[in-house]
Amino acid sequence: MKLIVALLLIMPAGLALAAEPSEARQKEISHLVRQDCGSCHGMSLAGGLGLPLRPEALHDKPKESLVATILYGRPGTAMPPWNPFLTESEAEWIVEMLLKGQF
Numbered sequence: 001m002k003l004i005v006a007l008l009l010i011m012p013a014g015l016a017l018a019a020e021p022s023e024a025r026q027k028e029i030s031h032l033v034r035q036d037c038g039s040c041h042g043m044s045l046a047g048g049l050g051l052p053l054r055p056e057a058l059h060d061k062p063k064e065s066l067v068a069t070i071l072y073g074r075p076g077t078a079m080p081p082w083n084p085f086l087t088e089s090e091a092e093w094i095v096e097m098l099l100k101g102q103f
């Protein structure tokens, strides 16, 4: 019984953590965003072949659609799908960081 209560108490914290990539994975993803995404979106993500990914360019766009664009790409444009390399929660984390201007 005590164990179950303890598990219930730590679960919400566990779930919140599960949504965010581990520190090591965050480093890998940051590298990917700067190198791979930067090759089209510009080294400072201010735009190039791809649209700018700076907070001011993204803040009024729905998060789900930005996450979907990262995971599935935009057919008919140069934006490729990243779902072979990124999970949905990783794509959500990228969008959060882009909106904060943290890459």
Ligand code: HEC
Binding pocket: 032, 033, 036, 037, 038, 039, 040, 041, 049, 050, 051, 052, 053, 057, 058, 061, 066, 067, 069, 070, 074, 077, 078, 079, 080, 082, 094
């Ligand atoms: C081969 C070039 C290329 C690469 C690499 C690329 N993108 Fe894109 N991306 C594009 C293009 C082109 C568009 C604009 C598509 C359109 O016209 O709607 C786009 C659009 C987007 C959008 C939607 C922006 C908006 O304002 O709606 C997001 C978000 C995005 N890319 C994120 C990423 C991320 C994150 C990565 C790296 C994981 C990445 N892109 C890598 C070419 C690229």
